[in-house]
Amino acid sequence: TDWVAAGAFEAPKSKRLQSRYKALPKFCRVTGSIAPTADSDIRFELWLPEPEKWNGKFMQTGNGGAAGSIDYNSMVDPLLRGYAVTNTDTGHVGGGGDFSWAAGQPEKWVDYQYRAVHELTRVGKALTSANFGKEPHKSYWLGCSTGGRQGLKEAQLYPDDYDAIIAGAPASNWVPLMTKSVLIQNSLGENGLGLDKLAPLKEASLAACDSKDGVTDRVISDPGNCSFDPETLACVGDEDADCLTPTEVEAAQRIYAGVVNAE
Helix, strand or coil: CCCCCCCCCCCCCCCCCHHHHHCCCCCEEEEECCCCCCEEEEEEEEEEEEHCCCCCCEEEECCCCCCCCCCHHHHHHHCCCCCEEEEECCCCCCCCCCHHHHCCCCHHHHHHHHHHHHHHHHHHHHHHHHHHHCCEEEEEEEEEEEHHHHHHHHHHCCCCCCCCCEECCCCCCCCHHHHHHHHHHCCCCCCEEHHHHHHHHHHHHHHHHHHHHHCCCCCCCCCCHHHCHHHHEECCCCCCCCCCCCHHHHHHHHHHHHHCHHH
């Protein structure tokens, strides 16, 4: 536990966002590790504002991809708003796209799936209460992508952990999610949908479906009510930059159709 002077925080191994950290006020930086099993090493940080600046609330922020590190960037805005804010590497060290650590490590896999977040919720609240002499009167989860999935798992398994959960773009239901990712990659490129055709395809889908939710804002908020067919962009005559060849139409249709269970 150390007090960090205003503007003095430097994220380990990262200088890319240092300008953001210069805006941080003085805060108490708590680091630690939680070990619910013999194979667990759930590293975390808890940032606590000065007592007079605490808003009385606790927040945990989520991770991206495979996690594997503390997401310092996600902790900046909550601290600036007076939250006691915490984040975890979910129990392993590695890059955001590297899942090799999970091989032969069932306990670390469980930590990543849901246990690390719940354990840090428990420990983070306790440390916050001990520091300020009273419990937070509200607790919130904030995460996107993997952080969104973490938020959904919290709601599913531990509904009493948080008063509100913001689960943005949740990377949930992994089998179809990952299968769809493979389908998209295999449908792009020279023998599929050219990358230069993504822009006209996007504009055509927006034109067809943007207003379905009653608001024209370049966001398709009601995809279930969207019946856009990429074939409407099929070339008539010579190919140009704004139309799709037969091969590209088929590739785009595969992407829009998604994945289905063969059974």
